Amino acid sequence: MSRPDPVWVDEAVRVIDADANRSADTHLHVFPLPPEWGIDLYLKDESVHPTGSLKHRLARSLLLYGLVNGDIGEETVLVEASSGSTAVSEAYFARMLGLDFVTVVPRSTSKEKIELIEFYGGRCHYVDRPPEIYAEAERLAAECGGHYLDQFTYAERATDWRGNNNIAESIFAQMRQERHPVPTWVVVGAGTGGTSATLGRYVRYRRHATRIAVVDPENSSFYHAWRTGAMDYCTGMPSRIEGIGRPRVEPSFVPGVIDEVLPVPDAGSFAAIRLLRERTGHWAGGSTGTNLYGAFQLIARMLADGRTGSVVTLVCDGGERYANTYYDDGWIVEQGLDLAPHRERLESFLATGRW
Numbered sequence: 001m002s003r004p005d006p007v008w009v010d011e012a013v014r015v016i017d018a019d020a021n022r023s024a025d026t027h028l029h030v031f032p033l034p035p036e037w038g039i040d041l042y043l044k045d046e047s048v049h050p051t052g053s054l055k056h057r058l059a060r061s062l063l064l065y066g067l068v069n070g071d072i073g074e075e076t077v078l079v080e081a082s083s084g085s086t087a088v089s090e091a092y093f094a095r096m097l098g099l100d101f102v103t104v105v106p107r108s109t110s111k112e113k114i115e116l117i118e119f120y121g122g123r124c125h126y127v128d129r130p131p132e133i134y135a136e137a138e139r140l141a142a143e144c145g146g147h148y149l150d151q152f153t154y155a156e157r158a159t160d161w162r163g164n165n166n167i168a169e170s171i172f173a174q175m176r177q178e179r180h181p182v183p184t185w186v187v188v189g190a191g192t193g194g195t196s197a198t199l200g201r202y203v204r205y206r207r208h209a210t211r212i213a214v215v216d217p218e219n220s221s222f223y224h225a226w227r228t229g230a231m232d233y234c235t236g237m238p239s240r241i242e243g244i245g246r247p248r249v250e251p252s253f254v255p256g257v258i259d260e261v262l263p264v265p266d267a268g269s270f271a272a273i274r275l276l277r278e279r280t281g282h283w284a285g286g287s288t289g290t291n292l293y294g295a296f297q298l299i300a301r302m303l304a305d306g307r308t309g310s311v312v313t314l315v316c317d318g319g320e321r322y323a324n325t326y327y328d329d330g331w332i333v334e335q336g337l338d339l340a341p342h343r344e345r346l347e348s349f350l351a352t353g354r355w
């Protein structure tokens with residue numbers, strides 16, 4: 001690729017910054033818990049970003065990272081390996097810069113996700129087996145002289161963990177006037193691992209006592225790898241929860257900044273998002289249920305230890321994307337899942353504080 005025109009790069013950075021300047025920060029909502037517990041639970045609502053998920057932040061960072069590294073110019077075709085939220089957000093920014101965007105996706109990707117990527121002008125390139133997405137994206141970028149944005153490798157590097165309104169700085173700023181302004185726990189899932197890496201680095205950099213917990217769905221490699229240190233561990237199986245859980249340990253997963261990894265059953269995640277909707281009206285995606293299930297467990301532990309404080313977790317994307325799956329009873333039965341015992345457990349926790 002010839003060296004990008006600096007005037008074009010300068011304008012591209014201005015356009016992306018202007019988009020950020022036009023966007024308001026995402027809300028921090030309260031999840032209602034019995035006040036006598038002395039523990040407050042907050043939901044950072046990332047579904048209100050212009051492209052509907054926490055990946056709006058990552059896509060912006062990856063585009064800026066490619067621009068300032070001299071990897072993206074006015075003719076560059078942008079390539080990614082993602083069937084989810086990241087590709088939707090990257091397509092949005094690519095269109096803003098007038099660049100072509102291609103994402104490599106498994107043929108099993110939901111129609112809703114493909115339509116969303118194409119809505120923002122992106123193109124999907126299909127592979128039969130999910131593990132092939134990485135090599136195919138690399139090959140495609142090399143073939144067309146494009147730039148492979150590679151979220152799984154660069155998420156932890158492209159995101160500014162010191163501040164710059166990253167998700168951590170935003171959470172702590174919005175907690176400042178709460179009765180427990182420094183959370184005891186922040187609970188998130190991991191796909192690339194970028195979000196947990198940013199949070200873990202930020203709390204250490206700002207010397208907060210906050211601990212970071214990662215929730216991990218079925219078939220994912222992160223829990224075993226974090227517990228045993230075997231970073232080459234691979235399940236070879238896809239996660240049912242879009243956006244989180246990976247068959248292999250991704251390069252942006254930084255175990256050293258994570259204080260705990262909690263395995264969460266998929267039926268528990270789905271029961272939790274349905275409960276969330278009934279109790280708060282928030283219609284969220286599956287990974288938000290995984291977050292909530294983990295947050296409840298940690299709150300029960302704090303109660304058992306006689307501790308007060310606050311816990312923060314994320315609403316990562318909107319539920320409308322999953323109307324035909326996680327919110328469809330027929331789909332749940334097809335998956336061989338029974339949500340009732342998990343629903344019972346969540347309700348009993350909210351009534352008693354015991355898990």
Ligand SMILES: Cc1ncc(COP(=O)(O)O)c(C=O)c1O
Pocket residue numbers: 053054055085155188189190191192193194195196242243244285287288314316317
């Ligand atoms: C929809 C969705 N995508 C992705 C992620 C994971 O983020 P990351 O890739 O930063 O680990 C999450 C995490 O909770 C998520 O819910």
